[in-house]
Amino acid sequence: MALTKTILLVEDNPNDELMIKVALKDNKINYDVVVAHDGVEALDYLFRTGPYKERDKDIMPQLILLDINIPKISGLEVLRKIRENTPTRFIPVIILTASKEEKDLMYAYKLGANSFLEKSVDFKVFYESVKQMGIYWLGYNATP
Amino acid sequence: MSKNKIIFLIEDNPDDELLTIQALNDNNIINEVIVAHDGVEALDYLFGSGKYKDRDINITPQVILLDLKLPKIDGLEVLKRIRTNALTKLLPVVILTSSTEEQDLIKGYSLGANSYIRKPVDFEQFTQAIKQLGLYWLVLNELPYSNKI
Numbered sequence: 001m002a003l004t005k006t007i008l009l010v011e012d013n014p015n016d017e018l019m020i021k022v023a024l025k026d027n028k029i030n031y032d033v034v035v036a037h038d039g040v041e042a043l044d045y046l047f048r049t050g051p052y053k054e055r056d057k058d059i060m061p062q063l064i065l066l067d068i069n070i071p072k073i074s075g076l077e078v079l080r081k082i083r084e085n086t087p088t089r090f091i092p093v094i095i096l097t098a099s100k101e102e103k104d105l106m107y108a109y110k111l112g113a114n115s116f117l118e119k120s121v122d123f124k125v126f127y128e129s130v131k132q133m134g135i136y137w138l139g140y141n142a143t144p
Numbered sequence: 145m146s147k148n149k150i151i152f153l154i155e156d157n158p159d160d161e162l163l164t165i166q167a168l169n170d171n172n173i174i175n176e177v178i179v180a181h182d183g184v185e186a187l188d189y190l191f192g193s194g195k196y197k198d199r200d201i202n203i204t205p206q207v208i209l210l211d212l213k214l215p216k217i218d219g220l221e222v223l224k225r226i227r228t229n230a231l232t233k234l235l236p237v238v239i240l241t242s243s244t245e246e247q248d249l250i251k252g253y254s255l256g257a258n259s260y261i262r263k264p265v266d267f268e269q270f271t272q273a274i275k276q277l278g279l280y281w282l283v284l285n286e287l288p289y290s291n292k293i
Contacts, residue, residue: 109234132283
């Protein structure tokens with residue numbers, strides 16, 4: 001594994017993207033945050049296709065933050081592909097979404113999401129949950 | 145924090161059990177902690193058999209903290225049974241172990257563990273890890289209300 005520490009953020013909402021980046025940075029979580037704005041871009045990045053076909057194959061994200069309602073390919077479909085493929089199957093995937101739909105929750109866990117967080121509309125609450133999420137998954141959780 | 149979110153701790157080492165409960169209490173995590181001391185007791189609790197045969201098995205824990213090296217049935221086998229039973233298949237399982245073996249890590253995730261925490265040897269660090277773990281899984285993480293799809 002290369003030295004670069006990366007988080008893949010799959011998020012189509014620019015406000016949420018900014019908030020998440022700020023919350024991570026403020027809490028000294030100094031990872032490169034790669035942003036994919038739809039499902040196709042997320043898979044292109046992970047599996048080195050399309051605009052990412054030249055990217056360094058040794059760099060894989062330590063954490064994937066995945067929105068469900070994203071354009072082109074849905075978050076749940078992206079999750080399925082992550083879990084089906086060897087290079088990505090053990091990367092922690094945290095679903096970060098505004099809709100706490102019961103069906104989404106169940107399918108996310110069934111497809112192998114590690115955790116499911118609701119984006120709060122309250123800025124402070126959302127900021128705090130991103131902070132705690134970063135501390136837990138990057139500071140304490142172990143991966144192969 | 146909701147009081148009726150149960151933490152299910154599967155741990156055979158009494159020192160670690162005490163430390164874990166102490167660390168949760170010290171951090172105002174006052175949720176009920178149910179402890180099973182071996183794999184058989186763990187499955188009895190989850191599936192309502194043995195001494196737990198009269199328990200309402202629809203009351204499921206918010207998070208399961210699972211040690212790997214357990215008497216009678218080991219932790220990975222317990223995890224396998226959790227993931228193959230409709231009642232428990234979607235419950236968050238955090239492996240909490242002193243094992244440093246890469247194989248345990250790989251097998252744990254392959255069998256569907258949500259997270260894997262190596263128990264820090266240092267007391268302060270252990271307490272801190274339990275605090276973060278408690279906050280994360282009891283306050284932040286969302287679970288489905290039912291297991292039926």
